[in-house]
Amino acid sequence: MMGAMSEAFDAVDVIIAKRDRHELSDAHIRWIIDAYTRGVVADEQMSSLNMAILLNGMNRREIATWTDAMIKSGERMDFSSLRHPTADKHSTGGVGDKITLPLAPLVAVFDVAVPQLSGRGLGHTGGTLDKLESIPGWRAALSTEEMLRQLDEIGAVICAAGSGLAPADKKLYALRDVTGTVEAIPLIASSIMSKKIAEGTGALVLDVKVGSGAFMKTVDSARELAETMVDLGTDAGVNTVALLTNMQVPLGLTAGNALEVRESVEVLAGGGPEDVVELTVRLAEEMLEAAGRGGQDVRAALTDGRAMDAWRRMIAAQGGDPDAELPVAKETHEVVAGSDGVLTSLDAYAVGVAAWRLGAGRARKEDPVQAGAGIELHAKPGEQVRAGQPLMTLHTDTPERFERALEALEGGWSIGDDGTAPDLLPLIIDRIAR
Numbered sequence: 357m358m359g360a361m362s363e364a365f366d367a368v369d370v371i372i373a374k375r376d377r378h379e380l381s382d383a384h385i386r387w388i389i390d391a392y393t394r395g396v397v398a399d400e401q402m403s404s405l406n407m408a409i410l411l412n413g414m415n416r417r418e419i420a421t422w423t424d425a426m427i428k429s430g431e432r433m434d435f436s437s438l439r440h441p442t443a444d445k446h447s448t449g450g451v452g453d454k455i456t457l458p459l460a461p462l463v464a465v466f467d468v469a470v471p472q473l474s475g476r477g478l479g480h481t482g483g484t485l486d487k488l489e490s491i492p493g494w495r496a497a498l499s500t501e502e503m504l505r506q507l508d509e510i511g512a513v514i515c516a517a518g519s520g521l522a523p524a525d526k527k528l529y530a531l532r533d534v535t536g537t538v539e540a541i542p543l544i545a546s547s548i549m550s551k552k553i554a555e556g557t558g559a560l561v562l563d564v565k566v567g568s569g570a571f572m573k574t575v576d577s578a579r580e581l582a583e584t585m586v587d588l589g590t591d592a593g594v595n596t597v598a599l600l601t602n603m604q605v606p607l608g609l610t611a612g613n614a615l616e617v618r619e620s621v622e623v624l625a626g627g628g629p630e631d632v633v634e635l636t637v638r639l640a641e642e643m644l645e646a647a648g649r650g651g652q653d654v655r656a657a658l659t660d661g662r663a664m665d666a667w668r669r670m671i672a673a674q675g676g677d678p679d680a681e682l683p684v685a686k687e688t689h690e691v692v693a694g695s696d697g698v699l700t701s702l703d704a705y706a707v708g709v710a711a712w713r714l715g716a717g718r719a720r721k722e723d724p725v726q727a728g729a730g731i732e733l734h735a736k737p738g739e740q741v742r743a744g745q746p747l748m749t750l751h752t753d754t755p756e757r758f759e760r761a762l763e764a765l766e767g768g769w770s771i772g773d774d775g776t777a778p779d780l781l782p783l784i785i786d787r788i789a790r
């Protein structure tokens with residue numbers, strides 16, 4: 357291996373230690389993250405170590421050191437010059453999860469600054485930046501100075517994370533994505549928390565999704581991930597809490613970029629689907645509490661126009677026109693109910709994959725997304741439906757995509773006629789705090 361003679365350790369020794377279920381020393385961990393970032397440890401070695409971690413796990417000390425090493429691979433931001441305390445929210449990703457859009461301006465109404473460094477969608481989950489880019493003129497890339505100015509003046513910013521934040525994670529995440537090692541709890545927790553701690557937020561609320569549309573399919577695994585992240589944040593001095601929330605069904609009635617912006621604007625106008633409103637309000641309450649500004653009537657700011665005003669300022673500050681017509685897909689296709697009964701299931705994963713195949717998401721990082729593509733739902737589980745009634749409308753600019761989207765939806769929903777209520781988790785399942 358190039359340069360191995362001058363290195364403190366040999367990557368193979370670190371891999372073998374984890375393969376044989378030993379704890380990694382702090383020195384091993386700090387060295388391997390640094391050496392991988394410098395290009396001294398090869399991708400095949402790091403992917404082997406990732407797989408050993410996925411299979412054999414890491415303890416609390418190992419995860420804390422791993423996270424700290426990732427933070428130290430890059431720069432840290434500093435919000436101490438701002439007039440207001442900061443609070444951020446991170447969702448582990450889901451289908452129809454547009455909560456960041458109404459949430460950031462809503463929290464800003466209460467003089468808590470929201471630095472929301474967001475990403476793009478990969479796979480079946482959407483990305484916040486892709487959604488906002490469907491607004492004509494809006495731009496995701498801001499310099500640190502622009503971001504700080506907007507935070508101080510408007511109180512909320514949603515923008516792309518700069519490349520200087522946790523560069524080790526950028527490399528590691530891309531590697532995990534193609535080596536079947538995304539789902540390891542220590543790796544997910546350290547990936548998310550290294551970026552959030554490096555970002556420098558004072559308070560952090562984690563929305564850990566549970567169900568078919570999420571990384572974590574069971575409440576137990578989501579709880580373990582949430583506890584790991586809350587411990588990491590707390591130990592790093594960030595006031596961190598987590599909610600476990602339902603991702604068995606899509607959030608709200610839309611999945612797809614412009615469709616989700618439209619629904620978010622409905623919420624900011626005091627309407628919108630109740631599950632989106634409830635989760636937005638609860639997360640806002642948690643963020644305000646964690647930032648030391650709890651006990652306020654958050655819902656009122658959605659109905660009296662204050663959150664909408666903050667949204668309009670936030671979008672305009674980044675070049676977007678909040679009054680512009682949103683893009684609409686060229687073609688639509690309706691899926692109708694085959695019988696009378698109660699909609700008993702509507703699988704988030706199936707809807708997410710179908711929206712992705714319609715063009716809302718990308719298969720490779722460099723692919724473009726279609727702003728208008730996605731799925732509009734006309735019924736949610738528990739609702740009575742009639743034969744022939746539209747259950748959902750598929751939207752795309754490229755109608756040859758309908759067939760594969762419909763395949764993804766096959767078996768993804770069911771109608772019961774024996775009066776059985778759907779067996780679903782509540783929207784907010786649990787709260788984890790230390």
Ligand code: URA
Nearest residue numbers: 448543544545547548
């Ligand atoms: N989001 C991240 O940023 N990292 C992960 O590992 C998973 C989700």
